[in-house]
Amino acid sequence: MNTRDAAIARAQASFDSGQFRDTLARRVAVPTESQNPERRPVLREYLEAEIRPSFEAMGFSCRLLEHPKAQAPFLFAERIESPQATTVLGYGHGDVIRGLDREWHEGLSPWQLTEAKGRWYGRGIADNKGQHTVNMEAMRNVIAARGKLGFNAKFLIEMGEETGSPGLRELCTEQRELLRADLLIASDGPRLRAERPTVFLGSRGSMNFDLTIEARAGGHHSGNWGGLISNPGIQLAHAIASIASPTGQIRIPEWVPRELPASVRRVLADCEVDGGSDGPEIEPAWGEPGLSPAERVFGWCSFEVLAFKTGNPETPVNAIPPRAWARCQLRFVVGVEPEQILPALRRHLDRNGLGMVRIATTRETFFNATRIDPDDEWVQWAVASLARTSGKKPAVLPNLGGSLPNDIFTDVLGLRTIWVPHSYAGCSQHAPNEHLPPELLREGLCVMTGLYWDLGSGETPAVKR
Known part of the structure; x- marks a missing residue:
């Protein structure tokens, strides 16, 4: 029968038969480390030998898109069923962080999907091969059950997300017409809790910068010169202390929003932050006072010191160091x-007598902050679909706590963005022993099959082109 229930039953059967696992295992086995220059041929291979045939088997037309800033091509897949139908853009990335082969537990490998203690291990299972595999297989289930999607689908797979998505913004700008759609539905990042379906609507912005004090050419004996010349380590410590309170509250007014919108407060009131048994314990007194943990990480800004160096930490000597350096980050x-x-930081430091501190941007990628309104009718539609399939109340996050190139989709392509993640915070993403519980992937496959089915049902919000 070509019904919604039949499509979801097909998804469950494909997962339980091992078909989904075999597909994901094949993709995990491709060592697509974008941070490793030696893997560049492998990045193209993943698209041409693995992803392209899967899309073409579903009736998609595919092409590779090149950009000089990118170290590998992008794969664009498209299935247009009707000019009048809703068009949905999907996104994923096939590259992964370095495998760190020697640091995995005994019996585990980043390039082999291994089941142990009720978890599936392998590099990319959570970020992002498992997630775009869920979405691709969900569309395949809908086509098999209905004979068609019932909507127009476009999909973009990149191979450089782990190195800052070089060329993605420029490609989307140049190919704006090719990528034209009514909304983006994609999957990346973690759920709020492993067992709770989640929707997030954007991402926090991220800016990294360096603070440096260069006081003099070399170090000087602390006995002869202590009390006579400045210590850059002490000065830089005071500069950092002026930016945030001892409990992490940001002290620069331009670095925080004026208020939390009512719709953001409302959805976050239903969200409890939990990193699982492997996650750190939340410290109630840290960060902006008066906010819940969910409001602090999903609705507010955070300042972090990622690294701090002065003198010679490995072999300290009795000398006043000539310089101090810190790598800092603002999530906003x-x-x-x-x-x-x-500029606000410069004014703040100067007001506090810290004009000797130099500020420099880094080569690391900058992400802008994005968020669509939780009250948007497409958000409510997606939440209802996930609830219908899972029998659970989904969590709605106004934005991810981390950062994604979501501003490319909102600002360059002008899209609503709805992300349905199929991971969780304790998955060891970017670390050795990356993993996911298979029941999370199974539920993700079911809810995405239901979501894509509902997209083609004709009972969606009106498209405002």
Whole structure:
């Protein structure tokens, strides 16, 4: 029968038969480390030998898109069923962080899907091969049950997300017409809790920068010169202390939003942050006072010191160091003007007598903050679909706590963005022993099959082109 229930039953059967696992295992086995220059041929191979045939088997037309800034091509897949139908853009990335082969537990390998203690291990299972495999297989289930999708689908797979998505913004700008769609539905990042379906609507912005003090050419004996010349380590410590309180509250007004919108507060009131048994314990007194943990990480900004160096930490000597350096980061939400972040810091340091501190941007990728309104009718539609399939109340996050190139889709392509993640915070993403519980992937496959079925049912919000 070509019904919604039949499509979801097909998804369950394909998972339980081992078919889904075999597909994912084949993709995990391809060592697509984008941070390793030696793997560049492998990045193209993943698209041409693995992903392209899977899309073409579903009736998609595919082409590779090149851009000089990108170290590998992008795969664009398209299935247009009707000019009048809703068009949905999907996104995923096939590259992974370095495998770190020697650091995995005994019996585990980053390039072999292994089941142990009720988990599936392998590099890319959570980020992002498992997630785009869920979505691709969900569309295959809908086509098999209905004979068609019932909507137009476009999909973009990149191979450089782990190195900052070089060329993605430029490609989307140049190929705006090719990528034209009514909304983006994609999967990346973690659920709020492993057992709770989640929707997030954007991502926090991220800006990394360096603070440096260069006081003099070399070090000087602390007995002869202590009390006579400045210590850059002490000065830089005071600079950092002026930015955030002893409990992590940001002290630069331009670095935080004026308020939390009512719709954001409402959805976050139903969200409890939990990293699982492997996650750290939340410290109630850290961060912005008066906010819940969910509001602090999904609705507010955070300042972090990622590294700090002065003197010679490995072999300290009795000398006043000539310089000090810190790599810092601001995660920020909608309501903070990104072009004012560093000028506001400069003014703040100067007001506090810390003009000797130099500020420099880094080569690391900058992400802007994005968020669509949780009250948007497409958000409510997606949440209802997930609830219908899972029998659970999904969590709605206004944005991911981390950062994604979501501003490319919102600002360059002008799309609503709805992300349905199929991972969880304790998955060891970017670390050795990356894993997911198979029941999370199974539920993800079912809810995406239901979501894609509902997209083609004709009972969606009106498209505003």
